[in-house]
Amino acid sequence: MKTMISTEVIQRLKKQDIRAFDELYSATIKDVYHTVYILASNKQEVDDIVSEIYYQVWKSIHNYNESLPFPHWLNGLVFRQVKNWKRKAWKRMQLFRKKMILETEQFDSIDDDLLKDENKQLLLSLLENMSYKLKEVLVLYYFYEYSQKDIASVLDIPIGTVKSRHHLALKHLRKLYNDFDKGGISVC
Incomplete structure:
Protein backbone atom coordinates (compact mmCIF):
# COMPACT_ATOMS: atom_id res chain seq x y z
CA MET A 1 0.00 0.00 0.00
CA LYS A 2 1.72 3.15 -1.23
CA THR A 3 -0.90 5.79 -0.49
CA MET A 4 -0.62 7.77 2.72
CA ILE A 5 -3.75 8.70 4.64
CA SER A 6 -3.62 11.77 6.85
CA THR A 7 -4.19 11.49 10.58
CA GLU A 8 -7.00 14.00 10.22
CA VAL A 9 -8.89 11.66 7.84
CA ILE A 10 -8.41 8.74 10.20
CA GLN A 11 -9.66 10.80 13.17
CA ARG A 12 -12.78 11.79 11.23
CA LEU A 13 -13.25 8.17 10.13
CA LYS A 14 -13.09 7.03 13.75
CA LYS A 15 -15.98 9.43 14.39
CA GLN A 16 -17.93 7.64 11.62
CA ASP A 17 -17.59 10.52 9.14
CA ILE A 18 -18.79 9.17 5.78
CA ARG A 19 -16.81 11.81 3.84
CA ALA A 20 -13.63 10.60 5.52
CA PHE A 21 -14.53 7.07 4.45
CA ASP A 22 -15.00 8.27 0.86
CA GLU A 23 -11.56 9.94 0.98
CA LEU A 24 -9.98 6.77 2.37
CA TYR A 25 -11.75 4.64 -0.23
CA SER A 26 -10.67 6.87 -3.13
CA ALA A 27 -7.07 6.94 -1.91
CA THR A 28 -6.76 3.16 -1.34
CA ILE A 29 -9.13 1.33 -3.70
CA LYS A 30 -6.61 0.80 -6.52
CA ASP A 31 -4.02 -0.78 -4.23
CA VAL A 32 -6.58 -2.83 -2.30
CA TYR A 33 -8.25 -4.07 -5.48
CA HIS A 34 -4.90 -4.94 -7.06
CA THR A 35 -3.75 -6.83 -3.95
CA VAL A 36 -7.00 -8.78 -3.69
CA TYR A 37 -6.93 -9.57 -7.40
CA ILE A 38 -3.47 -11.09 -7.01
CA LEU A 39 -4.38 -13.06 -3.86
CA ALA A 40 -7.87 -14.30 -4.77
CA SER A 41 -8.02 -17.62 -6.57
CA ASN A 42 -11.52 -16.97 -7.90
CA LYS A 43 -11.39 -13.69 -9.82
CA GLN A 44 -15.20 -13.42 -9.88
CA GLU A 45 -15.18 -12.93 -6.11
CA VAL A 46 -12.71 -10.01 -6.06
CA ASP A 47 -15.44 -7.34 -5.90
CA ASP A 48 -17.17 -9.14 -3.04
CA ILE A 49 -13.92 -9.48 -1.09
CA VAL A 50 -13.06 -5.82 -1.64
CA SER A 51 -16.52 -4.81 -0.42
CA GLU A 52 -16.03 -6.95 2.68
CA ILE A 53 -12.63 -5.31 3.30
CA TYR A 54 -14.09 -1.82 3.24
CA TYR A 55 -16.97 -2.92 5.42
CA GLN A 56 -14.41 -4.21 7.93
CA VAL A 57 -12.45 -0.95 7.69
CA TRP A 58 -15.60 0.98 8.58
CA LYS A 59 -16.47 -1.42 11.38
CA SER A 60 -13.02 -1.76 12.95
CA ILE A 61 -11.27 1.57 12.35
CA HIS A 62 -11.54 2.27 16.08
CA ASN A 63 -9.04 -0.63 16.59
CA TYR A 64 -6.39 1.11 14.52
CA ASN A 65 -3.36 2.09 16.60
CA GLU A 66 -2.14 5.42 15.20
CA SER A 67 1.43 4.78 16.30
CA LEU A 68 1.68 2.28 13.43
CA PRO A 69 1.58 3.22 9.74
CA PHE A 70 -1.99 3.05 8.42
CA PRO A 71 -0.99 1.13 5.25
CA HIS A 72 0.35 -1.69 7.44
CA TRP A 73 -2.95 -1.90 9.33
CA LEU A 74 -4.97 -1.80 6.10
CA ASN A 75 -2.77 -4.43 4.43
CA GLY A 76 -3.13 -6.67 7.47
CA LEU A 77 -6.88 -6.31 7.16
CA VAL A 78 -6.74 -7.05 3.40
CA PHE A 79 -4.70 -10.21 3.88
CA ARG A 80 -6.88 -11.44 6.75
CA GLN A 81 -10.07 -10.85 4.77
CA VAL A 82 -8.75 -12.69 1.69
CA LYS A 83 -7.66 -15.56 3.94
CA ASN A 84 -11.08 -15.60 5.68
CA TRP A 85 -12.84 -15.52 2.31
CA LYS A 86 -10.79 -18.46 1.06
CA ARG A 87 -11.53 -20.41 4.25
CA LYS A 88 -15.27 -19.68 3.88
CA ALA A 89 -15.13 -20.66 0.20
CA TRP A 90 -13.40 -23.91 1.17
CA LYS A 91 -16.11 -24.60 3.77
CA ARG A 92 -18.83 -23.83 1.21
CA MET A 93 -17.16 -26.24 -1.20
CA GLN A 94 -16.98 -28.94 1.46
CA LEU A 95 -20.67 -28.43 2.30
CA PHE A 96 -21.52 -28.57 -1.39
CA ARG A 97 -19.54 -31.81 -1.80
CA LYS A 98 -21.23 -33.34 1.25
CA LYS A 99 -24.61 -32.30 -0.10
CA MET A 100 -23.83 -33.88 -3.47
CA ILE A 101 -22.65 -37.08 -1.80
CA LEU A 102 -25.77 -37.22 0.37
CA GLU A 103 -28.03 -36.60 -2.62
CA THR A 104 -26.20 -39.27 -4.62
CA GLU A 105 -26.47 -41.71 -1.71
CA GLN A 106 -30.13 -40.81 -1.32
CA PHE A 107 -30.78 -41.50 -5.00
CA ASP A 108 -28.75 -44.70 -4.81
CA SER A 109 -30.77 -45.68 -1.76
CA ILE A 110 -34.00 -44.92 -3.60
CA ASP A 111 -32.76 -46.92 -6.60
CA ASP A 112 -31.76 -49.77 -4.29
CA ASP A 113 -35.15 -49.65 -2.58
CA LEU A 114 -36.93 -49.66 -5.94
CA LEU A 115 -34.78 -52.54 -7.12
CA LYS A 116 -35.45 -54.44 -3.90
CA ASP A 117 -39.17 -53.75 -4.28
CA GLU A 118 -39.09 -54.92 -7.90
CA ASN A 119 -37.20 -58.05 -6.88
CA LYS A 120 -39.67 -58.68 -4.07
CA GLN A 121 -42.56 -58.22 -6.49
CA LEU A 122 -40.97 -60.62 -8.93
CA LEU A 123 -40.28 -63.13 -6.15
CA LEU A 124 -43.84 -62.80 -4.83
CA SER A 125 -45.28 -63.34 -8.30
CA LEU A 126 -43.07 -66.40 -8.77
CA LEU A 127 -44.13 -67.71 -5.36
Missing part, protein backbone atom coordinates in the same frame (compact mmCIF):
# COMPACT_ATOMS: atom_id res chain seq x y z
CA GLU A 128 -47.75 -67.58 -6.51
CA ASN A 129 -46.95 -70.47 -8.88
CA MET A 130 -45.48 -72.63 -6.12
CA SER A 131 -47.01 -75.07 -3.66
CA TYR A 132 -47.79 -73.82 -0.15
CA LYS A 133 -45.25 -76.17 1.50
CA LEU A 134 -42.43 -74.78 -0.64
CA LYS A 135 -43.61 -71.18 -0.22
CA GLU A 136 -43.63 -71.30 3.56
CA VAL A 137 -40.03 -72.47 3.70
CA LEU A 138 -38.87 -69.71 1.33
CA VAL A 139 -40.83 -67.02 3.15
CA LEU A 140 -39.45 -68.00 6.53
CA TYR A 141 -35.92 -68.36 5.18
CA TYR A 142 -35.65 -65.26 2.95
CA PHE A 143 -38.21 -62.79 4.30
CA TYR A 144 -37.81 -63.51 8.00
CA GLU A 145 -34.24 -64.80 7.78
CA TYR A 146 -34.91 -67.85 9.96
CA SER A 147 -32.31 -70.58 10.08
CA GLN A 148 -33.28 -74.00 8.77
CA LYS A 149 -33.37 -75.22 12.37
CA ASP A 150 -35.80 -72.40 13.31
CA ILE A 151 -37.99 -73.19 10.29
CA ALA A 152 -38.15 -76.83 11.33
CA SER A 153 -39.23 -75.74 14.80
CA VAL A 154 -41.85 -73.25 13.54
CA LEU A 155 -43.33 -75.67 11.01
CA ASP A 156 -42.90 -78.66 13.31
CA ILE A 157 -41.18 -80.74 10.64
CA PRO A 158 -37.78 -82.47 10.57
CA ILE A 159 -34.79 -80.37 9.53
CA GLY A 160 -34.15 -82.79 6.65
CA THR A 161 -37.63 -81.96 5.29
CA VAL A 162 -36.84 -78.22 5.53
CA LYS A 163 -33.60 -78.79 3.59
CA SER A 164 -35.28 -80.81 0.88
CA ARG A 165 -38.19 -78.33 0.54
CA HIS A 166 -35.72 -75.45 0.41
CA HIS A 167 -33.73 -77.20 -2.29
CA LEU A 168 -36.88 -78.10 -4.24
CA ALA A 169 -38.26 -74.55 -3.89
CA LEU A 170 -35.06 -73.00 -5.22
CA LYS A 171 -35.03 -75.43 -8.12
CA HIS A 172 -38.66 -74.55 -8.84
CA LEU A 173 -37.89 -70.81 -8.58
CA ARG A 174 -35.00 -71.12 -11.03
CA LYS A 175 -37.27 -72.83 -13.53
CA LEU A 176 -40.02 -70.22 -13.03
CA TYR A 177 -37.52 -67.38 -13.32
CA ASN A 178 -36.05 -68.79 -16.52
CA ASP A 179 -39.58 -69.15 -17.92
CA PHE A 180 -40.31 -65.57 -16.83
CA ASP A 181 -37.06 -64.31 -18.35
CA LYS A 182 -37.97 -65.92 -21.66
CA GLY A 183 -41.41 -64.29 -21.53
CA GLY A 184 -43.37 -67.40 -20.57
CA ILE A 185 -44.80 -66.11 -17.27
CA SER A 186 -46.38 -62.72 -16.70
CA VAL A 187 -45.83 -60.83 -13.48
CA CYS A 188 -48.88 -59.12 -11.95
Whole structure:
Protein backbone atom coordinates (compact mmCIF):
# COMPACT_ATOMS: atom_id res chain seq x y z
CA MET A 1 0.00 0.00 0.00
CA LYS A 2 1.72 3.15 -1.23
CA THR A 3 -0.90 5.79 -0.49
CA MET A 4 -0.62 7.77 2.72
CA ILE A 5 -3.75 8.70 4.64
CA SER A 6 -3.62 11.77 6.85
CA THR A 7 -4.19 11.49 10.58
CA GLU A 8 -7.00 14.00 10.22
CA VAL A 9 -8.89 11.66 7.84
CA ILE A 10 -8.41 8.74 10.20
CA GLN A 11 -9.66 10.80 13.17
CA ARG A 12 -12.78 11.79 11.23
CA LEU A 13 -13.25 8.17 10.13
CA LYS A 14 -13.09 7.03 13.75
CA LYS A 15 -15.98 9.43 14.39
CA GLN A 16 -17.93 7.64 11.62
CA ASP A 17 -17.59 10.52 9.14
CA ILE A 18 -18.79 9.17 5.78
CA ARG A 19 -16.81 11.81 3.84
CA ALA A 20 -13.63 10.60 5.52
CA PHE A 21 -14.53 7.07 4.45
CA ASP A 22 -15.00 8.27 0.86
CA GLU A 23 -11.56 9.94 0.98
CA LEU A 24 -9.98 6.77 2.37
CA TYR A 25 -11.75 4.64 -0.23
CA SER A 26 -10.67 6.87 -3.13
CA ALA A 27 -7.07 6.94 -1.91
CA THR A 28 -6.76 3.16 -1.34
CA ILE A 29 -9.13 1.33 -3.70
CA LYS A 30 -6.61 0.80 -6.52
CA ASP A 31 -4.02 -0.78 -4.23
CA VAL A 32 -6.58 -2.83 -2.30
CA TYR A 33 -8.25 -4.07 -5.48
CA HIS A 34 -4.90 -4.94 -7.06
CA THR A 35 -3.75 -6.83 -3.95
CA VAL A 36 -7.00 -8.78 -3.69
CA TYR A 37 -6.93 -9.57 -7.40
CA ILE A 38 -3.47 -11.09 -7.01
CA LEU A 39 -4.38 -13.06 -3.86
CA ALA A 40 -7.87 -14.30 -4.77
CA SER A 41 -8.02 -17.62 -6.57
CA ASN A 42 -11.52 -16.97 -7.90
CA LYS A 43 -11.39 -13.69 -9.82
CA GLN A 44 -15.20 -13.42 -9.88
CA GLU A 45 -15.18 -12.93 -6.11
CA VAL A 46 -12.71 -10.01 -6.06
CA ASP A 47 -15.44 -7.34 -5.90
CA ASP A 48 -17.17 -9.14 -3.04
CA ILE A 49 -13.92 -9.48 -1.09
CA VAL A 50 -13.06 -5.82 -1.64
CA SER A 51 -16.52 -4.81 -0.42
CA GLU A 52 -16.03 -6.95 2.68
CA ILE A 53 -12.63 -5.31 3.30
CA TYR A 54 -14.09 -1.82 3.24
CA TYR A 55 -16.97 -2.92 5.42
CA GLN A 56 -14.41 -4.21 7.93
CA VAL A 57 -12.45 -0.95 7.69
CA TRP A 58 -15.60 0.98 8.58
CA LYS A 59 -16.47 -1.42 11.38
CA SER A 60 -13.02 -1.76 12.95
CA ILE A 61 -11.27 1.57 12.35
CA HIS A 62 -11.54 2.27 16.08
CA ASN A 63 -9.04 -0.63 16.59
CA TYR A 64 -6.39 1.11 14.52
CA ASN A 65 -3.36 2.09 16.60
CA GLU A 66 -2.14 5.42 15.20
CA SER A 67 1.43 4.78 16.30
CA LEU A 68 1.68 2.28 13.43
CA PRO A 69 1.58 3.22 9.74
CA PHE A 70 -1.99 3.05 8.42
CA PRO A 71 -0.99 1.13 5.25
CA HIS A 72 0.35 -1.69 7.44
CA TRP A 73 -2.95 -1.90 9.33
CA LEU A 74 -4.97 -1.80 6.10
CA ASN A 75 -2.77 -4.43 4.43
CA GLY A 76 -3.13 -6.67 7.47
CA LEU A 77 -6.88 -6.31 7.16
CA VAL A 78 -6.74 -7.05 3.40
CA PHE A 79 -4.70 -10.21 3.88
CA ARG A 80 -6.88 -11.44 6.75
CA GLN A 81 -10.07 -10.85 4.77
CA VAL A 82 -8.75 -12.69 1.69
CA LYS A 83 -7.66 -15.56 3.94
CA ASN A 84 -11.08 -15.60 5.68
CA TRP A 85 -12.84 -15.52 2.31
CA LYS A 86 -10.79 -18.46 1.06
CA ARG A 87 -11.53 -20.41 4.25
CA LYS A 88 -15.27 -19.68 3.88
CA ALA A 89 -15.13 -20.66 0.20
CA TRP A 90 -13.40 -23.91 1.17
CA LYS A 91 -16.11 -24.60 3.77
CA ARG A 92 -18.83 -23.83 1.21
CA MET A 93 -17.16 -26.24 -1.20
CA GLN A 94 -16.98 -28.94 1.46
CA LEU A 95 -20.67 -28.43 2.30
CA PHE A 96 -21.52 -28.57 -1.39
CA ARG A 97 -19.54 -31.81 -1.80
CA LYS A 98 -21.23 -33.34 1.25
CA LYS A 99 -24.61 -32.30 -0.10
CA MET A 100 -23.83 -33.88 -3.47
CA ILE A 101 -22.65 -37.08 -1.80
CA LEU A 102 -25.77 -37.22 0.37
CA GLU A 103 -28.03 -36.60 -2.62
CA THR A 104 -26.20 -39.27 -4.62
CA GLU A 105 -26.47 -41.71 -1.71
CA GLN A 106 -30.13 -40.81 -1.32
CA PHE A 107 -30.78 -41.50 -5.00
CA ASP A 108 -28.75 -44.70 -4.81
CA SER A 109 -30.77 -45.68 -1.76
CA ILE A 110 -34.00 -44.92 -3.60
CA ASP A 111 -32.76 -46.92 -6.60
CA ASP A 112 -31.76 -49.77 -4.29
CA ASP A 113 -35.15 -49.65 -2.58
CA LEU A 114 -36.93 -49.66 -5.94
CA LEU A 115 -34.78 -52.54 -7.12
CA LYS A 116 -35.45 -54.44 -3.90
CA ASP A 117 -39.17 -53.75 -4.28
CA GLU A 118 -39.09 -54.92 -7.90
CA ASN A 119 -37.20 -58.05 -6.88
CA LYS A 120 -39.67 -58.68 -4.07
CA GLN A 121 -42.56 -58.22 -6.49
CA LEU A 122 -40.97 -60.62 -8.93
CA LEU A 123 -40.28 -63.13 -6.15
CA LEU A 124 -43.84 -62.80 -4.83
CA SER A 125 -45.28 -63.34 -8.30
CA LEU A 126 -43.07 -66.40 -8.77
CA LEU A 127 -44.13 -67.71 -5.36
CA GLU A 128 -47.75 -67.58 -6.51
CA ASN A 129 -46.95 -70.47 -8.88
CA MET A 130 -45.48 -72.63 -6.12
CA SER A 131 -47.01 -75.07 -3.66
CA TYR A 132 -47.79 -73.82 -0.15
CA LYS A 133 -45.25 -76.17 1.50
CA LEU A 134 -42.43 -74.78 -0.64
CA LYS A 135 -43.61 -71.18 -0.22
CA GLU A 136 -43.63 -71.30 3.56
CA VAL A 137 -40.03 -72.47 3.70
CA LEU A 138 -38.87 -69.71 1.33
CA VAL A 139 -40.83 -67.02 3.15
CA LEU A 140 -39.45 -68.00 6.53
CA TYR A 141 -35.92 -68.36 5.18
CA TYR A 142 -35.65 -65.26 2.95
CA PHE A 143 -38.21 -62.79 4.30
CA TYR A 144 -37.81 -63.51 8.00
CA GLU A 145 -34.24 -64.80 7.78
CA TYR A 146 -34.91 -67.85 9.96
CA SER A 147 -32.31 -70.58 10.08
CA GLN A 148 -33.28 -74.00 8.77
CA LYS A 149 -33.37 -75.22 12.37
CA ASP A 150 -35.80 -72.40 13.31
CA ILE A 151 -37.99 -73.19 10.29
CA ALA A 152 -38.15 -76.83 11.33
CA SER A 153 -39.23 -75.74 14.80
CA VAL A 154 -41.85 -73.25 13.54
CA LEU A 155 -43.33 -75.67 11.01
CA ASP A 156 -42.90 -78.66 13.31
CA ILE A 157 -41.18 -80.74 10.64
CA PRO A 158 -37.78 -82.47 10.57
CA ILE A 159 -34.79 -80.37 9.53
CA GLY A 160 -34.15 -82.79 6.65
CA THR A 161 -37.63 -81.96 5.29
CA VAL A 162 -36.84 -78.22 5.53
CA LYS A 163 -33.60 -78.79 3.59
CA SER A 164 -35.28 -80.81 0.88
CA ARG A 165 -38.19 -78.33 0.54
CA HIS A 166 -35.72 -75.45 0.41
CA HIS A 167 -33.73 -77.20 -2.29
CA LEU A 168 -36.88 -78.10 -4.24
CA ALA A 169 -38.26 -74.55 -3.89
CA LEU A 170 -35.06 -73.00 -5.22
CA LYS A 171 -35.03 -75.43 -8.12
CA HIS A 172 -38.66 -74.55 -8.84
CA LEU A 173 -37.89 -70.81 -8.58
CA ARG A 174 -35.00 -71.12 -11.03
CA LYS A 175 -37.27 -72.83 -13.53
CA LEU A 176 -40.02 -70.22 -13.03
CA TYR A 177 -37.52 -67.38 -13.32
CA ASN A 178 -36.05 -68.79 -16.52
CA ASP A 179 -39.58 -69.15 -17.92
CA PHE A 180 -40.31 -65.57 -16.83
CA ASP A 181 -37.06 -64.31 -18.35
CA LYS A 182 -37.97 -65.92 -21.66
CA GLY A 183 -41.41 -64.29 -21.53
CA GLY A 184 -43.37 -67.40 -20.57
CA ILE A 185 -44.80 -66.11 -17.27
CA SER A 186 -46.38 -62.72 -16.70
CA VAL A 187 -45.83 -60.83 -13.48
CA CYS A 188 -48.88 -59.12 -11.95
